Amino acid sequence: MTAAVTDALIAFYARCEQLWHTQDYLPQQAFDPEWDSPCFIAEANQPQLLPGHKAWLPIKRDEITSFSNIESALSIELEPQISTFFGAYFSDHMPASFNDEIIELVQVWSEDDSKRLQENIIAHLMMKKTLKQSPTLFIASCADDMQIIALDNVSGEVVREVLGKGIAEVLAPDLATFINQLTPVLLEH
Template sequence: MTVAVIDALIAFYARSEQLWQAQDYLPQQEFDPEWDSPCFIEASNSAQLRADHKAWLPVKRDAITSFSNIESALNIELDPQIAEFFGVYFSDHMPASFNDEVIELVQVWSTDDFDRLQENMIAHLMMKKTLKQPPTLFIASCVDEMQIIALDNVSGEVVREVLGKGIVEVLAPDLASFISQLTPVLLEQ
């Protein structure tokens, strides 16, 4: 277990909650009973909420989830940092600034969303194999939709990747270092 990744996530969520409180901001998501989440706050009747929306907060999970099914299906060993990144919290995607660039950390909203994430991760890894590129595991989206932030499954580094072209830049030596450099931001809803 890479405790450093978990600690970095805990600290990032704490910084996010401090920003929300300082800005009197309440994160909200449209409520769909078919897409429920443990993140929703039951008593969220605030005047800040838009119609059909509920307030939410990140929720720490009881146990870290595993990507062993992906490893078995693709006969690959995944960098253990990825399990801590996606397996410790339920949360909506989290906007952040990294080196003055706004990105959005991909997070897992619910157990069903975790299943969807795994399907997308398998498709991404299969695309990387088809393109004969080193395997990466996406962790954030960029404003430029052709770029993603990913974990290099070979080196453990956090990298910028251009879809179809591969890795173009190393951003951090590991996931904990990357998360520690993030500054939470508010996006207009």
């Protein structure tokens, strides 16, 4: 299953790069030395860059990050798809269309961001436990701030969740299927 997630991410990033190429678009991020990332690419002749910005591309990590610290801290076994989703690549968050809805895939920008993400996952899982709800792992934000797209840690399904209320609907049987249904989009900033 985790290989399928990696393959789906590779295919999604390829669709993104194809869109960027056809739109003569260069993904860029304001450069802050305190928030550096291996995603930044060498500055060549890139006239479309905004002042103070650098171009970036998703980059495959040398090895998949382990989430065993979360598992041991909370005495929980995490759905294996999540470590591949968050641990296989470094990337900025990725906007996409899913069933005509614009969402933004949460991605990991750097090692520091990976630590921050893991802290947020722990807080989310603790909140779910307090609310006596099934444990979920957020993977995307929605236009409606009260909804997220998450991976159900019990079933492995991708679900829409209403914050504070729990799972509202199942969107896909697994993460690879969900990612394969995404269409990359360009957002105007």
